[in-house]
Amino acid sequence: MIDLRRVPDRWRRLDVTVRDLPLGLVLALASVVPGLRGHGTQLGDLPNRPWDALTALVIALECLPLAVRRRRPAVCLALVSLGFAIDQLRGYHTAAGAALPIALLSAGAHLEHHRRTTMVTATIAYGVLAVALDRDGSTEGVTGFVTFYLILAIAWGIGAWLRTTRFAEAEHRRHVAEATRTAERTRIARELHDVVTHHVTAMVVQAEAARYLTAAPERLDETLTAVTDTGRRAIADLRHLLDLLKPEHDTEPRTPSVGELGDLVEHTRRAGQPVEFTEEGSAPAAAGSAEVAAYRVVQEALTNALKYAHGSQTEVRVRHGANEITVEVSTDGSGSSAASPGGSGRGLAGLRERVGVLGGEFSAGGRPGGGFLVRARIPAVPSGGGR
Numbered sequence: 001m002i003d004l005r006r007v008p009d010r011w012r013r014l015d016v017t018v019r020d021l022p023l024g025l026v027l028a029l030a031s032v033v034p035g036l037r038g039h040g041t042q043l044g045d046l047p048n049r050p051w052d053a054l055t056a057l058v059i060a061l062e063c064l065p066l067a068v069r070r071r072r073p074a075v076c077l078a079l080v081s082l083g084f085a086i087d088q089l090r091g092y093h094t095a096a097g098a099a100l101p102i103a104l105l106s107a108g109a110h111l112e113h114h115r116r117t118t119m120v121t122a123t124i125a126y127g128v129l130a131v132a133l134d135r136d137g138s139t140e141g142v143t144g145f146v147t148f149y150l151i152l153a154i155a156w157g158i159g160a161w162l163r164t165t166r167f168a169e170a171e172h173r174r175h176v177a178e179a180t181r182t183a184e185r186t187r188i189a190r191e192l193h194d195v196v197t198h199h200v201t202a203m204v205v206q207a208e209a210a211r212y213l214t215a216a217p218e219r220l221d222e223t224l225t226a227v228t229d230t231g232r233r234a235i236a237d238l239r240h241l242l243d244l245l246k247p248e249h250d251t252e253p254r255t256p257s258v259g260e261l262g263d264l265v266e267h268t269r270r271a272g273q274p275v276e277f278t279e280e281g282s283a284p285a286a287a288g289s290a291e292v293a294a295y296r297v298v299q300e301a302l303t304n305a306l307k308y309a310h311g312s313q314t315e316v317r318v319r320h321g322a323n324e325i326t327v328e329v330s331t332d333g334s335g336s337s338a339a340s341p342g343g344s345g346r347g348l349a350g351l352r353e354r355v356g357v358l359g360g361e362f363s364a365g366g367r368p369g370g371g372f373l374v375r376a377r378i379p380a381v382p383s384g385g386g387r
Contacts (some may be wrong), residue, residue, distance in 0.1 A: 010097065012133075014151055016070050016071055016223045017067050017068060017071055019365045020066060020067050020068070020069055020070060021064075021066075021067040023066050023102070024064050024066035024067055024180045025063070026061050026063070027062070027065040027066070027095065027096050027098060028060065028061045028096060028097055029187060030095045030096075031059045031063070031094040032097040033095075033168065036094075036095045037051070037094075038092075038093050039095070040089075040092075040093045040094045040095040040096065040098070041084075041088070041097030041098065041100075042086075042088075042149055043088045043089055043094045043097075043129075043133065043140065043144075043145075044048055044130075044133035044134075044136070044138035044139075044140045045138060045139045045140055046088070046089075046091045046133065046136060046137065047091055048091050048092075048093055049090055049091035049092060051092060053090050054086075054090065055090075055094070055142040056084050058086050058087050058090070058092060058094065058096070059094055059096045060083075060096070061079055061080070061082060061083030061086070061102070062079075062080050062083035062084055062087065062096035062097065062099045063096050063099055064082075064096075065079040065080050065099075065103070066099055066102060066103065067078070067104075068099075069089075069102070069103060069106035069110070070106060070109075070110045071105075072221070073106050073107040073109075073110045074107065074111055074114070074118060076103050076106060076107070077104065077106075077107045077118070077122070080099050080100055080102075080103040081100065081103070081122065081125060083096070083099075084097055084099070084100045085125075085129050085132075087128065087131075087159060087310020089132060089136065094171045095322050100152065101152060101155035102155075102239075103157065104122075104155040104156045105155045105156065105158055105159040105161060106163075107154070107156065107159060108156040108157065108158065108160040108162070108163065108302070109159035109160070109162040110159075110163070114231075119156070120156065123149075126149055126152070126166040130145045136284075136298065137298045150221070153305055171325070176183045176201060190350050190354070200234065201303050201306050201307050202226075202251075202268070202271040202303075202306060203231060203234070203268065203294060204225050207227055226271065232279055256291075256292060256295040256296075256299075256337040257289075260295065261279070261291075261295060261298055261316070261318065262277065262303065264295070264299060265277045265298075265316060268302045268305075268306065268314075271306055272306075272310065273302070273305055273306050273311070273312075274311070274313050274314065275309060275315070275316060276301065276313070276314070276315045276316070277316045278315070278316065278317045278318070279317075279318045279319075279320075280317075280318070280319040280320065281319060281320030281321065282320055289358055290324070290325050290360075290379065290380045291325070292377045293351075293355055293358060293360070293376070294318065294325045294327050294376070294378055295310070295376050296351060296354065297320070297327045297329070297351055297355070297362075297374065297376045297378075298316055298327060298329055298352055299317045299356070300347045300348065300350075300374075301316075301329035301331075301364075301374040302314065302316070302329065302376075304347070304348075304372070304374075305329075305331045305349070305372075308372075309331045309371075309372070311334075312331050312332045312371070313331070314329065314330070314331045314332070315329070315330050315331075316328075316329050316330075317329075321380075322380075323379060323380050324360070324377055324378060324379050324380055325377075325378045326375075326376070326377050326378075326381060327374075327375065327376045327378070328373065328374070328375050329370070329373070329374045330367065330371060331371045331373075332370070332371045332373045332375045348364050348374075351376070352364075355376050355377075358378055358379055359379050360376060360377050360378040360379075361376065362375070362376045363375050365378075
């Protein structure tokens, strides 16, 4: 049994010539209907003549080229115009004459090259036809010929308007696609920065610490195991992010949440950073992008603490409110480099932008008594309204 719902899709998959042919066939059949004989377009008002063998050729010349009206619009217009001219000069006046405005509309919409030349040539050809009809005894007059020309010009103009509209829509889609790709690349680049910086920093700190543990085999083995685990996590996260760059990928990137902060803190502790973690309240079920941003704020702050204040006491506070998540990460000034754990600023700038997009507030800077404080207030965003 034929599924009627799939018929439109199958029709659209057919070649454009096959889809355009039925229009020409309908006009050709209409031309041979007895009741329509001699009642077609009558430019010039010449007397009707009886049909002969040439009539069938004229009808075919006017109708069948409509099959290529989109693929070869110039060829279609030329053949249809020739058939129309013979039709009027011979006085057949078939219904196939309606193919001329259709061919003009199609040429205006689909002709890509030599559009001005085509318009000038068509105008000259029409003038020649008008003179020929006048010499054959036409009673149309200048007004009639000009009126018919304006009708044909309107058909071309409608086609040109459709072409402009189609191009504008295509340009809009291109801009939207380009903006989407740029946003996707920016998002993946931000994720790469967050993931790589944190994991690699932890590995470097752990590897440097291992140099001083040769006299304690158990602690050395524990540190090297932590380096191995960190490397594996980095490889897994990188593989996932790089898979997103493949054109055929159809999955969303895995986004962390505040529920994973415990694992992040523990991982940082294993890298040798003393971290105190406090969480107040519970994360709402639909915090969406706010959870991701909160996680990244803590991750970047802990990464900077590892790099610039290794060994200094670090405190992470996360408070879940009804409409926002507040994050504070403070590092004491007791570490050797704790006075400037802000790093190059690229990570912090990215966090400021991420939080700002969600309508939140972000700050990072030194504390009066020494150390560094990162603070973010992030409005809760429903999961459907996130990135």
